[in-house]
Amino acid sequence: MSSFGAIMVSFPGAAHRQFGKQIYTTLIPFGVMERFLMVDDDVQRKLNKRRVKSIANYILMGIKDGNLCFLSAITATCRGPIQYNEATNQLSIDISTQMSVNDGQHRFAGVKMALDTMRRKVDTSQGQQRLEYSEKLKKLEDMAIPVVIFGNLTKVMEQQLFHDLNLLANKPTKSVSLKFDNSDLYNAMAKELKNENEWLIRFGIETERTSLSERNRELMVLSTLRNMISFIISGTDKDSNAVLTLENYNTWKTDVSELIDKLFSVLPEDCNDRSRYIIGLAATIQGIGKYINYLINKENLSDEKLSGLKKVDWKHTNPHWNGAGGTFDPVKERIVFGGTGGGVNGIYMKLIEINGPSI
Template structure:
């Protein structure tokens, strides 16, 4: 081989090897006995350098780095990215680099080779990785899939970047342990906190204003938890009010009570807030105990034991029923709702009355929310002659004959 040919062959091999090298600025840290690195990748680079979970459904869970991905979540997260291009946010993706037995990268060049451990000169530098062993995702596989989808929809997103935390790939078992450690201690925020902190959602904003403005809710609603069953001071949760309000928001539009659907484009947030203020003040009149507790006339803890209307499952079912009445009865909805909620058969919603057994209660315990929802809504519809859905009819058919007779249901 001639000198020229040798040179060309050497350049070819160099170019080939260069394709398999990643050299990036990085931040180095030390955690739990190992060094780790933090880099940033453009969204276009993420799917090129990072390998997701094997989608093969026949692959044993014991051989997976983490759980199997759910493609439906790719679309959901991609939609979030595309719809919020100017202010979407992601936490870092976590990956491992190298192959079995790896404990350090191909090369690490600190900004200051003589700097003591933990100092800026030790922490900042250039990281070199061999891409023959791609980055294996441990936490963030749904973000990875969503990023690919989002770039397909909106190519300009390819220039955005995301942080990637890199740990050495020791072996499969260590990767599985890392996945477990990262997810075991993670606790998603409550429904109430999601409503409180998500200002993009117009329904969230409407419900928050309702909680701040309706007389019986002021200072009486827990904004963080999903249950206040044992609270001596708080009547409801933000999530509970939301679940009861959402059907009324939908019903008010579909029944023609409000002319335009609630949306940012329609700029009608205040209109819906005003409508729900009035609706909730009216509902509170049907449950006088609410006002008495709010004004300090009676004890919440004692009354919670006596009445069903404090229960969040019961409250959300009432809200869904009212939403249906708004759709069916339009301007006459208040008259229908008042007739129903104050019906003598409801026995003032006292828990100790036998008519609730099997319908809402089992002994002194409220039935699961799914059962309460469909059975209570069907019961309330029966009282005012509204037609039942097939699902509601089926649910009542499955009740004990004595319960059917008690609520006036004729199979």
Template sequence: METEAATAATRVVAPRTATGFEYTFPAIRGIQAGREYYVSMCPLRLIPKIFIFDEDELSPELRAQRILNKGRLPALTKYILDNPEDYVFSALTASVDGAMEFDSLGTDGISYRAGQLRIPMDAQFLINDGQHRRAAIEQALKDNPDIGNETIAVVFFHDAGLARSQQMFADLNRHAVRPARSIGVLYDHRDSEAYIARVLAGRSEVFKGYVEMEKSNLSARSRMMFTLSALYYGTQSLLQGLEIETNTAADLAQEYWEQVDKSLPEWKMVRSRALSAPEMRRDFIHSHGIALHALGRIGNSLFRESTAPSRWKKRLTPLKKVNWSRSNADWEGRAIVGGRVSKSHQNVTLTVNYLRNHLRLGLSAEEQRVEDAYLRGEA
């Protein structure tokens, strides 16, 4: 059953123009760069029906937006379906190729800005920003039609031609900056692994006070040893596939990293102020994201053999003999490429292989393939 709000959001009314029936949106009128635009709410069930994309077959110069990346849709759709009570989507931005008439509620003040926006049903609605949200909404509606009466904000501009639409796309995306992964982990209260990373950063003697919580890169002078994103990915690889309760997982992860800490004296030296964090990061690689990720994968292998501390802790003993210094030529091509630490998937695997060999752990078939390619000089 439709809610009153959803029913009021968009109506199809009797024809008032020669072109046919109209959509009527309750809207607010605004002005940008001397042009009127309108903000309204649209029921999700109407989004797939009235908003279109450019044809994928058109060449880029004839389109007003990028081609839909269908690989993004499963995650966006799952986000809606898994969080029906607290998902959040920002507004869609659309150009309307057709007449738009705005009926104000009054002649001045707020009443002049508020009213009804009337758009002929034969007008075309082209999304300038939000095509992936639109496609995800369409997919989610198939699995959960009940969300059809919920609404999303839509900003309507008059379509002033292809060049203007292309410029709108460029302008809307020109200054878009993806937030640092660390702050995403800090603020994510749905992801249990993000929760575990925050717990470790807050209570483990290894990490407390030495984790950068917002940025995913450390400045040369930062007193921090790790980033929250590096801790997140390292712990994620550590716990991957282990079916244990979240708090138990957090305890296990803390025990593991504190055991690793015993084999890395430089970490303790920073905490005791015998060595500065910038000096440690400059001369060693074991606090970098690639090292935490690799150590996490090593721990995951040990946990799969046995989560009994007496067993996996003993297997970590040879870790003390690993030379983590940047000057160690063994890291070139593995963790370091051209003098810089690399976090590529291949380099993570090569770093894992190096540690496995030191700990006398076998390589998987994929790890062996990457290792063989590296030894042949193909990596």
């Protein structure tokens, strides 16, 4: 394909120009990504291994039926000649050419880890299970990721490209991200319950902001509701043991909705007044969720035990809360939590202390 006798590999694509630079778009299958893409430390930040593992798990989850998973385009610089045939819309690259990843190194590494994980499962399994893993591996290898390729940039240009792609982007807030995320089961449940549970509809769930002022009468933001549900079900906001699954999702959703009904039936009617009560604070809501999990697993939860929360004084002025992961600010006349994690555990432990080992 090349007049110079080089071995060229072709992909379907398109050619464009951006600010005087040649730019190409194509799709590269997962199975051949490693042959063409590489990461140059001089034009990239340090790889976050935890993030890579998270992306790999996300990809592996994506090959299951019914899951909604997507990977956005990788941006790379081609350090060699590119040929483009306008008649056939074919992009041809020398097989020995390396393309330096400028944006998407964690996606690239995540794909590699997912492939390696599935290859190990194929190698270490037998019989029907080996066939199933082999089919999943083929499905992964046949998948493709969009790649935007800049032709022959200098290293200085590559560094600027990394800067512009990563530092000029406006990252959405956590609540906005969760608003559009349907892959996380806890988030899916939070979004459904905020529209179905009468108490949550009454008090309101904010889906755009990351925090709420005292004047705002919505009870909590979406991310807080998501974490509260996770605490109720798994005892944490991470659920690394996958307590919630697709199989038990509907059962847990019904149970959580009923627990929310019982909870808010014993809390003050104006519990969303953050100037008066600590209930509308993220740490408190999640701490209550963790406490409910404790009652479920340690105290054989009953309506009578949960109704014990009715006798709790939730006002900022209650001295019980001073030191429960937060401190009383005499100027603001309210409890202030220095960190959500400490506040969650502080509220959780204080509720056990106030109500005793069994309520």
